[in-house]
Amino acid sequence: MGLVRLVVMFIIAWLIYSLTCRWLASLDQPRDHKKPGRPAKIETMVCCADCGLHVPQNEALQAQGKYYCSDEHRKRAASS
Numbered sequence: 718m719g720l721v722r723l724v725v726m727f728i729i730a731w732l733i734y735s736l737t738c739r740w741l742a743s744l745d746q747p748r749d750h751k752k753p754g755r756p757a758k759i760e761t762m763v764c765c766a767d768c769g770l771h772v773p774q775n776e777a778l779q780a781q782g783k784y785y786c787s788d789e790h791r792k793r794a795a796s797s
């Protein structure tokens with residue numbers, strides 16, 4: 718009998734824990750959506766001319782009309 722009680726207690730504790738997690742997650746989400754500022758805009762993705770990696774245009778490095786994911790790749794492409 719003691720074991721059954723223990724299992725029941727464990728299940729109840731787990732339920733409380735999972736419900737609390739879900740509740741906390743639901744509290745967090747609307748807060749993120751309410752963040753003041755611009756609506757999420759879709760970034761233009763560009764392709765690195767060296768490795769082909771897709772990077773947001775504002776993070777990409779531009780050289781000679783081509784985009785690169787990093788300075789290293791820009792230099793490598795320039796030297797070759």
Ligand SMILES: [Zn+2]
Pocket residue numbers: 765766767768769770785786787790
């Ligand atoms: Zn690259």
